[in-house]
Amino acid sequence: MTVTALIVAAGKGERLGGGMPKQYRQIGGKPILRWAAESLIRHPAVQWLCVVIGRGQEALAAEALRGLEVDALIEGGEERADSVYAGLSVISGDVVLVHDAARPFCPPSVIDRLLAPLEFFDGAAPVLTVGDTLARAGETLGEPVDRSGLVRVQTPQAFRLGALWAAYDRWTGDPPTDETSVARAGGLTVAVVEGDAALEKITTPADFHRAEQWLEGRLVPRTGLGFDVHAFSGEGPVMLGGIAIPHSRGLAGHSDADVVLHAITDALLGAAGLGDIGEHFPPSNPTYAGMASEHFLAHAAQVVRASGAIIDHVDCTIIAEEPKVGPFRAAMCDRIAGIASLAPSQVSVKATTTDGLGFTGRREGVAAQAIANIRMGWIDG
Ligand code: CTP
Ligand code: MG
Secondary structure, eight states: OOEEEEEEEEETTTTSSSSSSSGGEEETEHHHHHHHHHHHHHHHTEEEEEEETTTOOOHHHHHHHHSOOOOOOOEESSSHHHHHHHHHOOOOOOOEEEEEOOOOHHHHHHHHHGGGGGGGGSEEEEEEESOOOOEESSSSSSEEETTTEEEEEEEEEEEEEHHHHHHHHHHHSSOOOOHHHHHHHOOEEEEEOOOOGOOEEEEEEHHHHHHHHHTTTEEEEEEEEEEEEEEEEEEEEEETTTTEEESEEOOOSSSSHHHHHHHHHHHHHHHHTTOOOOHHHOTTGGTTTTTTTTHHHHHHHHHHHHHHHHHEEEEEEEEEESSSSSGGGHHHHHHHHHTTOOOOGGEEEEEEEOOOHHHTTTTSEEEEEEEEEEEEEOOOO
């Protein structure tokens, strides 16, 4: 079964306001559209991603989706249904998950629940029961409405692609607000599965605020570890923590051999699960030869924040008999904080010797260990 995620993001977001279409507004450091795209494509069953955007939104979409594998990026239409139709026209595969970009957080368990019934049904939609009393209302309250059997229908909605396509072709009513209306009118069977509060659509400023708070409540602390060693070679100074320390010998390395910045860079990347320094700056690439390590650290801090994380603290231990780093510790903290856009109080640098033991004890090189503590949004479960 090949599954394509079709995200409609061609709306104007007029009810939310805020100067730009809501799908490009940021929550927890990431555009809403990116949250939506990531939460669908990281599900193992989802192979393809098609995003439908509004005319003139190309640059915003490219920025929001940077680095993600988007198989088709196409222009939508006047109504949501036009955008869905435009998407359906270009995708293939067995199953489509049609999703609103305005619902940034889709737990993987919802996708599991949606795909399971497709063996027996043409489609499936996530729903939530209605808890409040329902009533008609004008200026004053009118007749109550029996809420039993009523549900609120969310997206993503899963359909056999051919069946949904045929139903859309047969649709003659006013523009539908979702696919279940089209599917039902076209005679398709649509299974009902449990939705999730995380999937609430962002429509008004109150919804936006609620989504921000929801994510804030889901920030979990994570710790990353970094370690680096460089051998003494040639003449000083020695670069440590972005500070040039006068010394008779220097450190050998592909870049400026700043073990402190390298260890902190790896700790940050590790905390966010974003690989390591070698993956971001391959030593085989001559562009990075001799590059000041501050670029590596600045990049790591930026990508960690771009993943929605907050950096709380970094701590580093330098392991060396020489040079003496004590007099430079405060300057290193200031420098590291400046590079990573932190306050100096969020940075700690310490140093130790190994009592003459091992390669550092034999004064063959300098090692550094680092730990980074971050808080990162977590939308599963
Ligand atoms: N959408 C779309 N094409 C349209 C209209 C809406 O792709 N012509 C998308 C929106 O980008 C959103 C989803 O459909 O992801 C749900 O629509 P809605 O919440 O109404 O978003 P907007 O139309 O952008 O908001 P508003 O109605 O407040 O302008
Ligand atoms: Mg709309």
